[in-house]
């Protein structure tokens with residue numbers, strides 16, 4: 215095995231994701247000596263480029279955590295020597311045969327494992343899979359394919375995509391990526407729950423009043439409107455990133471940490487959820503806003519967005535898990551672009567202390583101040599627990615404070631990018647953090663009826679100004695369940 219080679223093919227090598235995430239992640243892994251001894255990287259795309267031009271592109275766009283190190287330069291040269299470029303069409307068998315030939319030259323007769331990272335739009339996806347699997351798969355080792363979302367737009371298109379994929383690949387060759395699963399604090403969720411006695415017993419309707427999954431970005435679609443308008447925020451963020459976090463948060467204890475055991479539990483919890491209806495959501499779209507002399511565009515000002523588009527750039531939703539652990543507990547999701555900050559967090563609001571002495575006797579005004587556990591996925595990773603305590607002094611006044619695990623203060627090592635972990639796992643054949651096809655089906659089953667209804671009834675999103683906290687409707691939605699969004703303080 216140690217003598218085997220891995221050829222990593224980045225299909226769509228000149229695209230944004232490849233430049234911003236895939237090459238930098240591969241370099242970080244190389245820098246940390248995590249890649250196998252024998253590996254080569256092959257960029258593949260339609261544009262004409264030489265190896266030297268690809269290397270130049272990779273080194274220039276290398277915005278990863280290793281960036282500022284002095285020793286980077288030498289490692290970078292070693293890394294770039296292993297990068298090659300092959301120009302070809304995504305649906306040309308002939309071009310993939312040529313790629314195969316090139317890879318063979320570098321593999322030098324060793325056992326050759328091949329990892330294809332498909333970083334290309336969905337309409338050319340299956341063509342590329344067909345060509346790669348028929349003309350460029352490994353003859354004597356494994357062949358794996360990493361696929362990026364969108365995996366379809368709804369249940370039917372996703373099922374059709376899976377069916378086509380399975381004409382060419384076995385399920386165990388398909389690595390469906392959801393990069394949120396590779397984020398450090400998302401991975402830590404299970405550690406927090408299952409290795410701390412103090413949390414797991416509280417993890418149910420008995421003690422938890424509501425759970426909030428919040429995603430916000432402080433920029434709009436900026437040039438990505440063409441892609442985005444076809445999907446909208448519910449498909450872009452909720453159906454995958456936030457729902458995956460929810461599944462990990464709410465699943466039952468898996469039999470082991472094995473990939474199948476974990477994914478079995480995730481599927482079960484997803485299948486226990488109630489499909490959403492119009493009543494459970496609020497959608498929004500940002501409009502232009504001028505602040506401090508700078509004016510920020512509306513979503514529909516984006517040249518790549520069709521005029522009059524009703525695509526939501528914001529959504530808030532209430533979800534329910536109809537099982538014995540979570541019966542009646544609202545899971546509130548909120549996701550939006552062009553908001554006032556960039557953040558992803560999980561907030562767990564606990565129930566009131568029954569018969570709280572301090573509220574009764576002191577009128578502390580803290581009656582709403584229940585405990586809250588916050589897992590800040592990004593930026594500035596942290597886990598903190600809001601507790602009530604006495605203000606020091608002779609009197610008796612209560613205050614709220616945080617028990618805080620602040621990653622930057624606790625650890626000096628930087629946190630790896632999600633793509634690093636996921637690429638490493640795909641190379642190692644570890645499937646724990648990838649989406650199984652039944653999980654995907656369950657996720658679409660939850661959102662498809664709602665998405666259809668929104669589109670058929672042409673529901674108009676509520677406007678919110680660029681850079682604001684989103685539409686007011688989100689507050690009403692939460693208030694209906696007696697909840698206040700925790701991120702609003």
Ligand code: BG6
Pocket residue numbers: 393431450558
């Ligand atoms: C992607 C979405 O999956 O995630 C983007 O398509 C979004 O719209 C991105 O910006 C956010 O990822 P991160 O890691 O920057 O939070």
